[in-house]
Each structure stands twice: as C-alpha cells, then as structure tokens.
Amino acid sequence: MNNYSYYRAIDLLFNLLIMKKFLKYTGFTLTVLLVIGLIWWFAFDYQVYENRPQKPLDEYVDLETDFQRLFQLAQDGETIELPEGYFKFSKALILDGKNNITIKGAGMDKTVLSFRGQTEGAEGIRVANGHNITLEGFTIQDAIGDNIKAIYVDTLTFRHIKTEWTDKPNDKLGAYGLYPVICKNILIENCEALRGSDSGLYVGQSENIVIRNNIAHENVCGINIENSANVEIYNNKTFHNTSGITALDIPGLTRYMDNVHIHDNEIYENTLYNFAPAGNVASSTIPGTGIMIWAGKNVRINDNEIIDNPFPAIIYSFKGSYYATKDKAFVPIAESEKARMKVGIEEETSLREDAINAQYGKDKNYNPHSVGISFSNNKWSFGSFRKKIQSKDGGLVSLVTLGKDAHIWYDGVPNPEGSTFCANEKDNFLVAHLDVLNDSKNVVIKQSTEQCATDQSISSKNIN
Amino acid sequence: MKNITAIYILLISTFILIMFNCNPTVEQSKAGKTTDTNAAIAMLQKQASGKKAMLGKEKLSEYNFFVGKLNELIPNKDVIPYDLNTPLFSDYTHKKRFFKLPAGETVAYREKEVLDFPVGTYIIKNFYYQVDETQPDKGTRIMETRLLLRESDGWKTLPSYVWNDEQTEAYLTIEGATKEVAWINKAGKKMEVAYSVPSQVLCKSCHVNNNKLTPIGPKARQLNRSFAFEDGTKNQLVHYADLGLLTNLPDIDVVRKSPVWNDPTTGSLHGRALAYLDMNCGHCHSKGGPGNTSALHLTEFETNEFHLGIDKHPIAAGKGTGGRPYDIVKGNADNSIMTYRMESIDPSEMMPEVGRKLSHEEGVTLIKEWINSM
Numbered sequence: 003m004n005n006y007s008y009y010r011a012i013d014l015l016f017n018l019l020i021m022k023k024f025l026k027y028t029g030f031t032l033t034v035l036l037v038i039g040l041i042w043w044f045a046f047d048y049q050v051y052e053n054r055p056q057k058p059l060d061e062y063v064d065l066e067t068d069f070q071r072l073f074q075l076a077q078d079g080e081t082i083e084l085p086e087g088y089f090k091f092s093k094a095l096i097l098d099g100k101n102n103i104t105i106k107g108a109g110m111d112k113t114v115l116s117f118r119g120q121t122e123g124a125e126g127i128r129v130a131n132g133h134n135i136t137l138e139g140f141t142i143q144d145a146i147g148d149n150i151k152a153i154y155v156d157t158l159t160f161r162h163i164k165t166e167w168t169d170k171p172n173d174k175l176g177a178y179g180l181y182p183v184i185c186k187n188i189l190i191e192n193c194e195a196l197r198g199s200d201s202g203l204y205v206g207q208s209e210n211i212v213i214r215n216n217i218a219h220e221n222v223c224g225i226n227i228e229n230s231a232n233v234e235i236y237n238n239k240t241f242h243n244t245s246g247i248t249a250l251d252i253p254g255l256t257r258y259m260d261n262v263h264i265h266d267n268e269i270y271e272n273t274l275y276n277f278a279p280a281g282n283v284a285s286s287t288i289p290g291t292g293i294m295i296w297a298g299k300n301v302r303i304n305d306n307e308i309i310d311n312p313f314p315a316i317i318y319s320f321k322g323s324y325y326a327t328k329d330k331a332f333v334p335i336a337e338s339e340k341a342r343m344k345v346g347i348e349e350e351t352s353l354r355e356d357a358i359n360a361q362y363g364k365d366k367n368y369n370p371h372s373v374g375i376s377f378s379n380n381k382w383s384f385g386s387f388r389k390k391i392q393s394k395d396g397g398l399v400s401l402v403t404l405g406k407d408a409h410i411w412y413d414g415v416p417n418p419e420g421s422t423f424c425a426n427e428k429d430n431f432l433v434a435h436l437d438v439l440n441d442s443k444n445v446v447i448k449q450s451t452e453q454c455a456t457d458q459s460i461s462s463k464n465i466n
Numbered sequence: 467m468k469n470i471t472a473i474y475i476l477l478i479s480t481f482i483l484i485m486f487n488c489n490p491t492v493e494q495s496k497a498g499k500t501t502d503t504n505a506a507i508a509m510l511q512k513q514a515s516g517k518k519a520m521l522g523k524e525k526l527s528e529y530n531f532f533v534g535k536l537n538e539l540i541p542n543k544d545v546i547p548y549d550l551n552t553p554l555f556s557d558y559t560h561k562k563r564f565f566k567l568p569a570g571e572t573v574a575y576r577e578k579e580v581l582d583f584p585v586g587t588y589i590i591k592n593f594y595y596q597v598d599e600t601q602p603d604k605g606t607r608i609m610e611t612r613l614l615l616r617e618s619d620g621w622k623t624l625p626s627y628v629w630n631d632e633q634t635e636a637y638l639t640i641e642g643a644t645k646e647v648a649w650i651n652k653a654g655k656k657m658e659v660a661y662s663v664p665s666q667v668l669c670k671s672c673h674v675n676n677n678k679l680t681p682i683g684p685k686a687r688q689l690n691r692s693f694a695f696e697d698g699t700k701n702q703l704v705h706y707a708d709l710g711l712l713t714n715l716p717d718i719d720v721v722r723k724s725p726v727w728n729d730p731t732t733g734s735l736h737g738r739a740l741a742y743l744d745m746n747c748g749h750c751h752s753k754g755g756p757g758n759t760s761a762l763h764l765t766e767f768e769t770n771e772f773h774l775g776i777d778k779h780p781i782a783a784g785k786g787t788g789g790r791p792y793d794i795v796k797g798n799a800d801n802s803i804m805t806y807r808m809e810s811i812d813p814s815e816m817m818p819e820v821g822r823k824l825s826h827e828e829g830v831t832l833i834k835e836w837i838n839s840m
Contacts, residue, residue, distance in 0.1 A: 065507065068514035070641045074667045082513075085506025093642075096667040099677075108506070122662060124819040130670070130756065131677045147784060147814035153756055154677060176814065177784030183759045200784060207759060252781065254761040254772055281780055281787030281803065361779065364772040 051220065051274075054168040054196070062090035062116055073097050073105075080104075084140055086112045094123025094145075101133040107140030110164045110194065117145040118168075125151040125181070129158070138162050144169075145176050149198075152182040159189045166196035171220060173279045175199040179221070183207050184256060191215050199277055200284045201226035202243070205233070207256045213238060222278045222287060223248045224269075231260040239268045245291035246272040246311065249298050250283065253320070253362035253370070262301040269293060270309040271385065286323065290385070291316055295423075296323055300374035310385035315377065315410045317423055320370035322413025324358050325438035371415070375423035382409050382427070408434035408447050415439060521666070522624040526611055526636035531566065531590055537608055537633040539592055544569070546711065547695070548702055550688040552727040552741040555826040557659050558651070559593040559609065563683065566590065567711060575703075575714040577722070578767070580681050581689070589614040589681050598650040607647060610663045611636050614673070614681050621679040623669040641665050659823050671820050676754035682745070687722040687766070724766065727832060739836035740766045742829055746818065762793060775804055776840075783807075786815040799834035808833060 066089075072082050073095045079102045086108035095115075097103060107113030117126040126145030129135050129152040138161040142149045149165040152158055165179035179195035182188050183206040194217045195202025202221035205211050206228040213235045218224035224240030227233050227249045240246040246269035251259035269292045278285035287294065292311030295301055297320045308314045318326060362368050384407045412422060414435040425431060435446040523529060527536055534540045541547060545566045553561060567573065568586035576582050583589075594608040613624040627636035628643050642665035648658040673679050686703065693702045703721065706712035715721070725733025727742040743751075747764040750757035760781040763773040772778055775793025780786070780803055788806035795801045807817035808830045816822070 063507065065510065067641050068511050070665060071514040072510070074640060074665060083510070085510050087507065093665075094668075096665070096671070098667050098670045098674075120813060122813055122820065123668075124814055128671075131674065146812070153759065173785060177782065181782075183782070200782070206782070252779075254778070255781065256758060256761075279783075279785040279787055280789040281791055282783060283779065283781075360772075360777050364770065 051170045053170050054166065056118075056168045057088060059090055059116070059118060062088045062114075065089055066091050066093070069095055076100050076103050078102055081106055084108065084113045084115075088114045088116065090116045090118070091126070092117075092119065092121045094120075094125055094128050096123070096128045096130070097132065097135065098128070098130045099132060100135070103132070103134075104136040104138070105140075106136075106138050109139045110162050111141050113140040114143065115140060116143045117149075118143065120144075120146040123147075125149065127151070129153075129155055131155070133157055135159070136161065140164075141166070143167070147176050148178040148181045149176060150180050151178070153184055155182065155185045157187045158182055158185050160191070160193055161189070162192050164194040164196075165198070165202070166194075167198070169197075171197055171199070171274065171277045173199055173277050175277070177201070177282075178204045179218075180204065181206075186210055188212070194218075195224070196220050198222065199279060200282060201248075202240075204228070205230050209257070219243060220274060222274075222276055222284045224272065226250070226284070227259070227262060228252060229255045229257055229259055230262070231257065233262040235262070235264045236266045239270075241268070241270045241272060242274055243272045244274045244276045244278075244284075244289045245287045245294050246270075246308075247292075248287065248294040248296065249301055250294075250296040251299055251369075252283070252297075253365040253368040258368070259297075259299040259301075262298070264293065264301065264303045265305045267306045268309070269306055269311065272311050273385070288313060288316070288326075294318070295372050295375055296320075297370055298372045298375055299369065301372075302376050302378075304376075304378045304380060307381045309381065309383045312385050313411055314382050314384065317372050317375055317410060317412040319372055319413055319415040319417065319422075320362055321358050322415040322436070322438050325415075326413050326436060371417045371419065372412075372422050373417070373419050376426070377410065377423065378426040380427065382431075406434065406445070406447055408432040410434065411436060413438045521640065522613065522638050524638055526627040529588070529613075531564065531588070536635060537606070537629070539608075542566075545590070546706065546709075547693065548684060548689055549691065549693050550683045550745070551691050551724040551732070552688065552738075552745045554682060554745050555822060555829055556593060557661060557822050557824050558649075558657065558826075559595060559661075560606075562592040562594070564590040565684065572711055572713050573706070575686060575712060575716070577686060580683075580685050581712070583616050583681075583684075585616050585618050587616040589684065595647055595649040599652045600650060600654055607649075608633060608636070609645060609647065609661050610643075612669070614679075621673070621681065623666055623673060623679060625666040626663050626669075628663050639663065642668065657824075662823060664820065668820055671756065672749050672818070674756065675749070675752070682749045685724075687724040688745070690718070690721050690723040691726075728828060735832075735836055735839055739833055740764075740768070742832055746826075746829065750818070775802075784814065786810070786817070788815070794837055794840075796840040797838060799837040802837055805830060805834055805837065 076082055076097065078100060081104040084107040124147035126142050127150045131154045134157040135155055136159040141164040143166055160180055167175040169175060175197055177198060177200035179198045179202045180190060181204050185208045188205060188208055188211045190203055190213045192215045196219060198221040201223040202218035203213060203216055204226045207230065209231045211230055211233040213225060214237045216238045218240045219242045222244045224243035225235060225238060225247045229251055235247065247264060249259065249262050272292060273290045276285060276287055276289055290312035292308040292314040293303060294316045296318045362370050409432050410425060411434045414437045430449060432447055432449060436442055437444045531542055531545050532539055533542050539562050541564050545564045548563050548565065566588040567584060571584035571586065574582035591612045592608055593610050594606045596602055596606055597604040608629045610629060611627040615622050615624060625638050625640045628639045629636040643663040645661045647661045648656065651657050670679060673682060689702045691702060692699050695705055701718060703712060703715055704718055707715045724741045725738045727738050743764040744766040749755060751762045751764040753763065761773060762775050768774050776796060778793045780793065783803060786807050787803050790801050790803045790806055793803045799805045807815060809825050810816040811823060811825055
C-alpha cells in the first residue's frame with residue numbers, strides 16, 4: 003500500500019461520480035457488480051514499484067577523500083580508473099576546467115558510486131567548463147539532486163553508465179539521471195537510466211547530440227531533449243516511464259530547438275504514474291505518452307516501434323499544453339493569479355490567458371508552435387483500454403479521450419504557419435484534434451489521408 | 467437519495483478493494499557480488515596520494531600577509547583592507563578582506579566589473595565567528611582563509627587555508643573540511659553549524675563566469691563606502707586612489723554605490739533586494755554564469771521582469787520548487803520558489819547550492835518583504 007494507491011482510489015471514486023447518471027437508469031445491483039468487477043480488474047493489474055535492491059551503507063567503502071583528490075587534481079590528458087566495488091560519498095565529485103579526461107570504472111554494476119545521504123552539492127558528479135571528457139563504465143546511485151550534471155563542456159561522452167535512484171518512484175527522488183546542459187558534441191550510448199523524477203536521460207540547451215543504444219525506464223520522462231539542435235536519438239528502449247521520449251522548446255533560454263531525428267527506437271508501455279515534483283514542466287506530462295513534442299521545431303520521427311502507449315504521440319503548442327493538462331499545470335497558475343489579483347473564478351480565464359502569454363511574450367524570437375514535425379513508417383499500437391484508464395491522470399486530455407484511440411493527439415491551437423505536422427503512415431492512421439482552447443468540447447478524430455494535417459483539414463472532415 | 471446510498475456503498479467497497487491491492491510486482495535485479503577489490507583500491511589510493519599539490523604554500527604564515535600574532539590578522543603595510551556594501555552570506559561568518567598588489571603595480575577602475583587587478587595580486591579573505599556577538603571582547607574563531615591569485619592567464623583559486631583549533635596557524639587543505647562551531651548571535655541566541663570549508667574545485671562553482679574564474683566582491687559599486695583605516699575613516703576608493711594604488715577613478719560622486727542590504731537609509735527596498743540578490747545569486751545567475759541555464763538573471767542591472775523570475779516557470783528546479791509555480795509570484799512570497807529555495811537547507815533544493823548550511827533569515831525576510839510589496 004503506497005501513496006499512489008490512495009491517489010488511484012480517489013481517481014476511481016471520481017470516475018464513479020461521473021457514472022451517477024448511469025446508475026439512475028440501469029439499476030443498482032448490476033452497476034455495483036459491474037463496478038466492483040472493473041475495480042478488481044484495474045486494481046490488480048496496477049504495477050506496484052518497490053525499492054530496488056539496496057545495500058546497507060556500511061557495506062560501501064569510504065574513499066571519498068581519495069576520489070575528491072583524483073577528480074580535483076586530474077591532469078589534462080589523464081585517465082582516472084575507478085576500481086570495482088561499492089563506494090559512498092557525502093559530497094559532490096567535481097571535475098571542473100579539465101581537458102581530455104577519461105573517468106573509467108570497472109563496468110556498470112561493478113563500480114558503484116552511491117550518494118545516498120549526500121550532504122553537500124546538488125549533484126553526484128559535476129563536470130563543468132571542460133573539453134573532451136569521457137565518463138564510462140560505472141553505476142551512480144541516489145544523488146540528492148541530479149546524478150551527473152555537465153555544464154559548459156565541449157565534446158562529452160557518457161558510455162556504459164547506469165544512473166538510478168533505488169527508492170520506489172516518488173517526488174523526493176533526484177531529477178535528472180544524466181544532465182548535460184549548455185554543452186556541445188555529446189554522445190550518450192549504452193547507458194541505462196532509472197527513476198529520475200524528471201528525466202532519465204536529458205539534454206538541454208546543447209547542440210550536436212547523439213543518444214543511442216540506451217535503456218530508460220521508470221522515469222517520468224525516459225529521454226528528454228530541451229532547447230537543443232542537431233539531435234539524433236536511435237536504437238534506444240524507453241519503457242515503463244510516464245512518457246517515453248519528449249522534445250521541448252521552452253522560451254527565454256539560451257537557445258532553441260532545431261533538427262531532431264528520432265528513429266528506430268522501441269518506445270513501449272509508458273504508463274507509469276507521474277511522480278515529478280509539482281511546478282516542473284515534467285509534472286504536467288500525461289502518463290501513457292509515447293512521444294511528446296512540445297513547441298517542437300523540425301522533428302523527424304520514423305521507423306520507431308511505438309507500442310502499447312495509450313497516447314502514442316502528443317503534439318502541443320506552448321499554449322495548448324497548458325490547456326490540455328490544466329488540472330496539473332493550471333492549478334498553480336490559477337491559484338497564484340487569484341492570490342495576487344484577488345479575483346473570482348469568472349475572471350480566471352482571461353488571467354490564465356495573460357499568464358500563459360506572459361510566459362513567452364517577452365522572448366521575441368520564440369515560436370510557441372510546433373512546426374515541421376513529421377512521422378513516417380513507425381509501428382504503432384495503443385495499448386489496452388485498461389492501460390488507458392490507468393494512465394488517466396486527471397488531465398483534460400485523459401478525461402475527454404477515454405475510450406477513444408488515435409495515433410497522434412494534438413492540441414488544435416491554430417498555427418499561423420499552417421501545417422503543424424505531416425504523417426506518412428499506413429492505413430487507418432488516426433489523428434485527434436483536441437480542441438483544447440474550447441475546453442475540448444469538440445474533439446475530432448479523423449483518419450488522416452492527407453500527407454500533412456492542418457487545423458483546416460481536420461475540422462472539415464469531422465468523423466466523430 | 468437511493469443513488470447517494472449506492473455511491474457510498476461503492477466508495478466503501480472501492481476502498482476495501484484498493485486496500486487489498488498489494489500486487490507484489492517487485493523488481494529484482496542481481497545484487498552486486500562483492501569481489502576482492504583491495505588491490506584496485508590500493509592502486510586508487512596510491513594514485514590519489516601521488517597527486518602533488520603544487521598549489522600554494524603549505525602554511526598561511528609563509529605568505530607574510532600579517533604581522534604580529536597571526537590570528538589578530540593585522541595586515542602588513544602592503545596588504546590593504548577592504549569591505550563591501552552588501553556581502554555574500556556564508557553561514558553568518560564575519561569576513562576580513564584584504565588585497566595585496568605586487569610592488570609598484572596599480573589597479574585600474576572599472577565601472578561594472580570587478581576592478582582590474584594586476585597580475586600577481588592576492589585577494590585574501592578570512593572567515594571567522596565572534597564567540598559572542600553581544601560581547602565582542604570575548605574573541606573570535608577563525609575558520610579559514612581563502613586566497614585568490616591573479617595570474618597572467620586569469621584568476622586562480624588557491625585551496626583554502628584551514629585554521630587549527632589553537633588559532634596559531636592555517637594549513638592548505640585541498641579537499642575541504644567540516645568543522646563544528648558554535649557562537650552567540652547579536653540577539654543572544656546560541657547558534658551552531660557544521661561549518662564547511664569548500665574544496666578548491668567547489669570554489670569555482672561560484673567564482674566562474676564565461677569559463678573564467680573571477681572574484682565576486684571587489685567591484686567599484688561594492689567598494690564605494692567608508693572604512694575605518696588606521697589613519698582615519700575614509701571612502702575606500704578615494705583612499706586607494708590617494709595612495710596611488712587605484713587609477714582612472716572618476717569623481718566619487720558619479721561612481722555607482724550599491725545599497726547596504728540591511729540599511730534602509732542606503733537604498734529603496736527594491737534597490738536593497740537587488741543588491742542582495744546580485745551578491746548572493748548574481749555570480750551564477752547571470753549571462754555566462756552556471757545558473758544561466760534557467761534564464762534567471764539576478765543582477766543589480768536586470769530590468770526584465772521575466773529574467774528576474776517574475777511569473778517565470780522553473781526550468782530544472784526538481785523538488786526545489788516546493789510545489790510552487792513561479793520563481794516569483796508577485797505579492798506572494800510564500801508562493802514563490804525563490805524564497806522556498808532560500809529557506810531550504812536541503813542541498814538538492816537550496817539556493818545557493820553551495821556555501822551555506824544555514825538559511826539566512828534576515829536575507830529571506832528582505833526578499834519576502836520585496837516580493838510582497840510587488
């Protein structure tokens with residue numbers, strides 16, 4: 003029994019209340035039986051995550067001072083070899099201002115660095131201001147913030163690294179497994195990322211990035227690309243996350259997204275409950291998402307297996323994401339706005355609008371729409387109805403979409419540039435226009451016959 | 467009515483069912499086998515101890531910065547004291563700051579940036595507690611002395627010199643240290659902290675901008691204040707110029723002056739809040755600083771509301787949001803991430819990320835007042 007079971011209980015009760023009308027007309031007994039049956043069915047299929055195997059801390063070797071010294075005094079060009087064994091740390095290990103350094107462990111699960119109970123520093127390993135840095139062959143666990151952060155590094159490789167938090171998924175876990183930000187020329191390969199409360203593998207505000215042959219599971223976002231350009235993501239497996247692969251473009255940062263290629267990945271069963279701390283973008287991710295594009299710029303998605311994700315692909319504009327997930331992301335906005343303006347609910351809508359516009363209005367170079375998104379030759383499936391119910395997280399999208407299937411869900415916020423995305427997929431390809439600006443009163447799902455879906459083409463052929 | 471009863475029954479049955487839901491889908495991964503790693507560990511230790519620290523003199527006294535008893539910190543005549551209008555909070559330590567120029571060299575005035583110190587300059591910063599702030603004569607406990615050295619290719623942080631318990635000497639320490647310390651504050655309250663001396667590399671976490679190390683404090687606007695020098699109280703910048711150490715100083719009346727964060731006579735609430743944020747956050751949260759990733763620019767010169775954090779979503783705050791929506795929610799400090807992170811002492815949530823174990827209550831009060839006044 004954990005917190006999330008309670009959440010689910012409340013969630014289900016909410017469903018029952020909706021069924022009040024139903025009760026009235028079909029008879030009491032039948033409904034009770036039906037509901038009990040349904041609950042049984044859902045509840046017993048619900049994945050319960052326990053702590054991963056944890057060794058007592060006193061079985062870890064304390065060589066902290068030696069490690070600190072090795073990192074701190076590393077000479078340019080040096081390879082630091084980390085021995086096999088379990089090591090514990092109370093402070094961040096920092097590699098700052100070094101060039102041509104390799105840090106090499108004895109292998110994943112052989113050299114294990116644990117930061118459980120960390121008291122200083124906001125990440126386990128921090129690499130900063132360097133050139134040509136390689137980290138490979140070790141496991142890093144339980145840093146208090148991010149497991150490995152890299153900032154202002156040119157030419158950075160992560161290889162055979164396992165990053166994990168060993169407690170069961172919850173919002174007290176660290177945010178990012180691998181977290182390069184404002185870097186160039188990044189390679190992440192053959193890594194495994196588990197239980198990041200934001201993202202397992204993340205790259206932000208960077209360029210020239212290859213992410214391949216990795217496994218990301220039990221994170222909120224498996225692989226997450228933010229404001230990055232020239233990104234190739236292939237041969238990865240992302241599963242049992244809240245969302246498999248996400249690509250975001252956020253206003254006001256140091257650079258924008260461009261040219262992202264996502265191909266030949268296996269993206270499946272991403273229905274984990276969202277355990278990101280509130281307030282973060284990740285916390286508004288809808289469980290059940292295969293791929294999410296958020297104000298994406300030129301993203302090519304082809305030859306992936308996008309299997310058993312109730313929402314195989316979601317495409318948002320900046321504004322649309324707020325409306326679509328308002329139960330998660332809007333509440334804080336509405337609350338804070340009300341607090342400060344002391345207004346009633348009726349004025350809230352325009353305040354929301356203002357609040358959202360203010361988020362990107364000051365960044366004149368930012369395009370809040372998704373543009374140049376293309377899908378081709380992917381293998382798709384939706385997952386069971388059951389999975390979909392389980393992935394329901396109170397968000398608008400989930401509520402209005404119960405019992406409906408589509409390959410691509412998009413917010414339907416008018417895009418002045420016309421086409422939001424193009425799909426060149428097989429027959430029976432379904433595209434859902436979510437009509438989020440109108441409280442999703444007119445959700446339209448249509449079979450996409452056009453090469454490119456625009457707002458006009460969708461609404462003209464309402465088959466719903 | 468009947469429907470309501472039905473719903474209640476359903477609620478109860480739901481709970482019962484959920485309570486019994488203990489599906490044991492436990493992930494089992496191979497528990498790592500313990501192997502004999504002693505040889506490898508010995509190797510690592512040898513590698514680590516072989517790292518010769520050609521980083522500075524072994525003892526602080528060897529630099530001859532001070533005359534007389536070392537812990538009185540009486541500067542040699544070429545070691546010049548300075549103070550700042552609004553200092554960086556470091557767990558309530560007091561600081562005695564000095565700079566030492568190479569013989570015959572001068573500092574050039576700069577309007578916004580840290581003054582242009584010549585190659586060979588030392589900046590010397592001593593961190594200490596007063597044993598009892600209500601009775602200054604009870605003495606001090608010096609924790610550490612940090613040195614910054616200006617070399618031809620830029621500034622360099624030396625490892626910190628950690629003072630011994632006898633307060634007779636301070637020794638170069640590469641990896642940092644943690645020292646328990648207790649004192650009585652101005653209000654007569656007993657305080658204690660596990661004071662953390664940063665490792666050399668940790669210094670860079672703050673002292674870096676555009677990949678260059680830089681001092682944080684000695685900017686003209688921070689130095690523009692009076693100081694009780696041996697030969698009388700005088701404006702610091704004017705004094706340095708009179709000594710012939712500072713060149714190109716404009717008329718002192720046109721030199722920008724940062725407010726003193728806790729002295730309302732020196733600036734508006736807004737001015738003091740920005741001065742506080744500039745000194746405590748701006749070294750990272752500025753263009754070129756490590757905190758640039760979040761688009762938060764907390765400097766005295768920032769005028770863009772978004773970059774000051776107003777209605778700005780967090781970018782990678784993780785649990786540091788405290789569940790709050792924006793860095794600053796106008797008029798509502800208790801719903802603003804900024805104050806949450808200033809009050810937190812959890813290393814994964816708190817801001818600044820390093821350099822403090824305690825929350826700066828008075829600083830938080832100032833920022834709350836500022837946000838609530840918006």
